[in-house]
Amino acid sequence: MSETVETILKRRSIRKYTEQKADEETIKTILRCGMSGPSAVNARDWSFVVVNDPEELQKWARASGRAGTIMAGSAFSVLLCADGEREFKRAPEYRIINGSIAGQNMILAAESLGLGSVWLGIWPQQDKIDVQKAYFGLPDTVTPHSIISFGYPAENKTGQPHLDYEEDRVHFNKW
């Protein structure tokens, strides 16, 4: 089994973090991984707002509803955005897939570097999209996709295997 497969299988959503901050190199490696996924017609139609300043993080957390509690305790949180400036005009919604790929790359990179993370949903919930658009004053072409919080884990979920392989979700050769 490769380290990558192990990382994928052991990843769990981590919602509690220590006080340890993440250094700039770590944050940049995670972002670089976010930018290294495939994207439809290579549109690379995403943007990232990284909030790691402690005061800004608290302020943003307070503005973000229920998810804010997790964000407030994170080392940094990222507003992953679908960026319409670059979207594939014939099928702009591919940006949702492209953004998700970027997000999962970031989560796995973080996991392999010792950071936990949790994915906090925004799109397609319009109320949550509106809150984030207003908070950051995003251009009209930019759609908040998801928030991902990162930090060094203060909870241990390795003893909690979840349901991985579900035979009934797999069909061979025919539905």
Place this chain on the structure above:
Amino acid sequence: MSETVETILKRRSIRKYTEQKADEETIKTILRCGMSGPSAVNARDWSFVVVNDPEELQKWARASGRAGTIMAGSAFSVLLCADGEREFKRAPEYRIINGSIAGQNMILAAESLGLGSVWLGIWPQQDKIDVQKAYFGLPDTVTPHSIISFGYPAENKTGQPHLDYEEDRVHFNKW
């Protein structure tokens, strides 16, 4: 740098494959990784149609338009589906994100096991969705999300670094 980060950064879309087939254990490991991503409210709202029978693969490839050429040469290809049976009723479109996460996990697992892959878009293009729904006779609740083709690489892209880090796509603390 972790092996996971290296895998993420070196992955390129591979469209040409050798004749080598993938064994069942490899396919199952890749699927297991697909099922190990996070999903909104833990809906796990996906299903997978794995086509690895050579005759079925040729037949499916012929029915799948332009992407068929790649599929025909693959060791196996997977129709990744968003499965409405389990979707989060308040925001069913989360299934698109959940499916994308599953897909990227599969691609990275494959890469780390020596297989190349390429993501072939279906959703949101209605014509492509309709072709796949009809071909497999999918239930109404099941939406074709993407096809991913896998195989042992017959092209080498390691010498072709692509644009990874784009400073202008990153905003710190404020947009």
